[in-house]
Amino acid sequence: PAGAARPPARRGAAHDSAFLRACRNEPVPHTPVWFMRQAGRSLPEYLKVREGIPMLDSCMRPELVKEITLQPVRRHKVDAAIFFSDIVVPLKAVGIDVDIKPGVGPVIADPIRTRADLQRLRPLEPSDVPYITEAVGLLVDELGSTPLIGFAGAPYTLASYLVEGGPSKNHERTKAMMYGEPELWAELVDRLAVITAGFLKVQIEAGVSAVQLFDSWVGSLAPDDYRRFVMPASTRVFDAVAEYGVPRIHFGVGTGELLSLMGQVGADVVGVDWRVPLHEAARRVGPGKALQGNLDPAVLFAPTKVVETRAREVLHSASALGTSGHVFNLGHGVLPSMDPDALSRLVAFVHEASAR
Ligand code: 1CP
Secondary structure (H helix, E strand, C coil), X not given: CCCCCCCCHHHHHHCCCXXXXXXXXXXXXXXXXXXXXXXXXXXXXXXXXXXXXXXXXXXXXXXXXXXXXXXXXXXXXXXXXXXXXXXXXHHHXXXXXXXXXXXXXXXXXXXXXXXXXXXXXXXXXXXXXXXXXXXXXXXXXXXXXXXXXXXXXCHHHXXXXXXXXXXXXXXXXXXXXXXXXXXXXXHHHHHHHHHHXXXXXXXXXXXXXXXXXXXXXXXXXXXXXXXXHCHHHHHHHHHHHHHHCCXXXXXXXXXXXHHHHHHHCCCCEEECCCCCCHHHHHHHHCCCCEEEEEECHHHHHCCHHHHHHHHHHHHHHHHHHCCCCEEEEECCCCCCCCCHHHHHHHHHHHHHHHCC
């Protein structure tokens, strides 16, 4: 729509936050920190409010979404909130029969495997997700100067759930389509790019300050296959939201060999897992992009002294980024069995150890 590139006034309060400054490669008073999956099963207050409410139902209740999104901000004093939702919410919103089964993850009733199946993947309209617009609005009002990060799943990762029918270790059916029926694959990821871009636009129009595109499982691909089968669709997503000027973060797991390409699809900030040190990631990604990461989540199960030593090493590695920004995060999500107090201590430590 006309004027969409103008940031809504409500996003203004967070403009000078450490998180957004780091995303823009500007100097910061301290290194900002947030955690992927910071809202959720590691928090007793989350388990309490979710009791008896199925996961995807909870994503459609704005007051509940607001409460769950705020819980880790209150408890851990993180520098950014991540909107409570899931990567399969936009798929459900366009009519895909998907459920999130406890202990399993997303399960698709009728997987997408043929050309005829593609018809079910129509573009997402704002009117499909009024509860998203409402929840983002409530949160932006409440968060004030703390930025809210919106997110979506990237075409490859969404395709994997849709083609396999659920979580998968080897992505064999997905890759069989990609390698064996490249034209069908191209149309599938293109349709997913349109849905994903639509979902991010709804969140940005409603006031989120940044967006993260999760391509969690893309690390299963070789660089040449990433270039050929994934880059065009992911680029389409980033291009579609470029005009808003909000920082765009791109993250995947096991993407050491893909970091340079993942920067090229249009991200302003590249997320790095724990397998590649940040100074090496910076060399691969190239100048001008901020990095996010990358403490091994499992380190949080070690004694506090060890967590602090390892966190200091991440900060030290990031000091080689020069004028590029650093957002401290884990290399992947918080695990359900993690001690919430260890996470709170880590936030305080990162703030203290990085204070300029
Ligand atoms: O009942 C529950 O509590 C179910 C657990 C759960 C939660 C808390 C799921 C099911 N989704 C979520 C919320 C969620 N999912 C958030 C917001 C919370 C936050 O980050 O603080 C986000 C950003 C996601 C994104 C998501 N969902 C990703 C990308 C991030 C990542 O971890 O790589 C993926 C891959 C999913 C799919 C998904 N949804 C849920 C599960 C258990 C899974 C993974 C299943 C699998 O292993 O394939």
